[in-house]
Amino acid sequence: MFSCYIYILFICILRMKLDTIFKILLLITIIFTTHQIWPLYELAKQISNGTVLFCIKEEFHKLYTFFCLYNLKEDIEIFSTNTNVAPKPRYFVFFVLSGFVTYIVKFILNKISTRIGERLIPKRVFGFISLKDQVYFPAEMGGQGETSAYFLGYPNQKISNLIHIYYFMNGGYLLTSVCSLLKSEKLPDFYENFLQHFCAMILVYFSYSHNFIKVGAIIMLCHDICEVFSSACRVFVDTRYKLITVSSFCILFLSWGYLRLYIFAKNCILPIHKNYNMFSSLIRVETFIWLIFLLLVILLMNVYWFVLMGKMFIHFVTSGKTEDILTRVAEIEEKERNIEMKNK
Numbered sequence: 001m002f003s004c005y006i007y008i009l010f011i012c013i014l015r016m017k018l019d020t021i022f023k024i025l026l027l028i029t030i031i032f033t034t035h036q037i038w039p040l041y042e043l044a045k046q047i048s049n050g051t052v053l054f055c056i057k058e059e060f061h062k063l064y065t066f067f068c069l070y071n072l073k074e075d076i077e078i079f080s081t082n083t084n085v086a087p088k089p090r091y092f093v094f095f096v097l098s099g100f101v102t103y104i105v106k107f108i109l110n111k112i113s114t115r116i117g118e119r120l121i122p123k124r125v126f127g128f129i130s131l132k133d134q135v136y137f138p139a140e141m142g143g144q145g146e147t148s149a150y151f152l153g154y155p156n157q158k159i160s161n162l163i164h165i166y167y168f169m170n171g172g173y174l175l176t177s178v179c180s181l182l183k184s185e186k187l188p189d190f191y192e193n194f195l196q197h198f199c200a201m202i203l204v205y206f207s208y209s210h211n212f213i214k215v216g217a218i219i220m221l222c223h224d225i226c227e228v229f230s231s232a233c234r235v236f237v238d239t240r241y242k243l244i245t246v247s248s249f250c251i252l253f254l255s256w257g258y259l260r261l262y263i264f265a266k267n268c269i270l271p272i273h274k275n276y277n278m279f280s281s282l283i284r285v286e287t288f289i290w291l292i293f294l295l296l297v298i299l300l301m302n303v304y305w306f307v308l309m310g311k312m313f314i315h316f317v318t319s320g321k322t323e324d325i326l327t328r329v330a331e332i333e334e335k336e337r338n339i340e341m342k343n344k
Contacts, residue, residue: 022191025297029195032290033202079165084158087211091164095205098172106176126169127221130162136214138267141221141259147271150215151278159213167208170220174201196301199294206291210283212272219268219295222259229255246316253309260302269295 071090078085136150137143177197181190200223207216229252236245269292276288283291 019188019191022195025300026191026195026198029199029202029294029297032293036287036290079161083161085161085164086156086158087164087208087213089209092205092208094164094168095171095175095208098168099175100172102169102172103176103179126162127166127217127224130160130166131217131221134160134163134214136218138218138263140263140267141218147215147267150271151275154279155211155282157211157214159211163213163217166217166220167204167213170224171201171204171208174204192301192304196298199297199301203291203294203298206294210279215268215272219264222264222268225259226252226256249309249313249316253306253313256302256306256309261299261306264302265299269299 072093075091075094131137132143134143135145136147137145138147139145174197178194178201181194181197204216204220207213229248232248233245233252236248272295273292280288
C-alpha cells in the first residue's frame with residue numbers, strides 16, 4: 001500500500017510544472033525554517049495567549065544585542081591579532097557590514113558592466129587561498145586533508161580568521177543577492193534562483209552559528225569555483241568569441257558535475273550524516289533533518305542546472321547557436337511574444 005502511495009506521488013510530481021515544484025519546495029523550506037526559529041506550536045500558543053508581541057520585542061532585543069556596534073573595534077582587533085578564532089553570535093554584525101559593502105561594490109561595478117557587477121566578486125579566489133592548506137581540505141580538491149577532520153574537537157573549534165572573513169563575504173553576498181532578486185523583475189527562473197539563494201543563505205548563517213564552518217567553507221568553495229566559469233560564459237555568450245564561450249562552458253560543465261555533484265555529495269553531505277553522533281547531544285534530530293533537507297534541495301538544484309547545461313550543449317552541437325538556457329531564454333521570448341499579441 002505504501003509503495004502505491006509513493007508511485008502516485010511520483011506520477012503527480014512528474015505531471016507538475018517546474019515552477020510549481022519550485023514553489024512547493026520554497027514553501028516547505030520557509031515553513032520548516034520558521035519552525036526552527038520559532039516552533040509553530042509555540043507561536044500558536046502565544047497568539048492565543050496574547051503574548052506574541054512581547055516575544056517579538058524580545059527577539060528584536062536579541063538581534064540588537066547581536067548586531068550592536070559597541071564591540072566592533074574590539075572584534076576587529078580579535079580577527080587582526082589572532083589567526084584562529086571561535087565564532088560568536090555578536091560576529092553576525094560582520095555579515096551585515098559585508099552585505100552593505102558588497103551592495104556598494106556591485107552598484108559601482110554595475111555602472112561599468114552589469115555582468116561584472118553581478119558576478120565577478122573576488123571571494124572565490126580568496127576562499128581557495130584560505131582553505132588550501134587546511135587539514136580538512138579534501139584531497140579530491142587539491143588538498144592533503146581528510147573529511148574526518150571536519151568535526152574533531154567539536155564544538156570547541158577555533159577556525160582560521162581568513163575563513164571567518166570568507167564566511168562574512170559569502171553571507172553578505174547572499175544577503176544582497178536575495179534582496180536583488182526580490183526587488184528585480186520576476187523572470188521565468190525566479191523561483192529556482194530564489195530557492196537556491198534562500199537555502200544557501202540559511203545554511204551559511206546556520207553553519208556559522210553552530211560552528212559547522214569547516215564543512216560549510218568547503219561547500220561554499222565547491223559552488224564558488226563553478227561561478228568563475230559561469231561568469232565567463234555569461235560574459236561571452238552574446239559575443240562573436242564562440243571558442244572562448246564553448247571552452248568556458250565545457251570547463252563549467254565538467255567542474256559543475258565534479259564539484260557541485262560529486263564532491264558536494266561525497267565530501268560534504270555524507271560526512272555530516274555519518275558524523276551525526278559527534279554532535280547529536282548539541283543538535284536536535286529535527287534540526288538535523290532540516291539541515292539535511294536544505295543540503296538536498298541545493299543538490300537537487302545543482303542536478304537540475306546540470307541537466308539544463310547538458311541540453312544547452314546538445315542544442316549547440318545540433319544548431320551551432322549558443323543560448324543561455326540557464327535563464328530560460330525561450331520562455332522569456334515566448335512571454336514577450338504573448339504580451340505583444342495581447343497589445344495587438
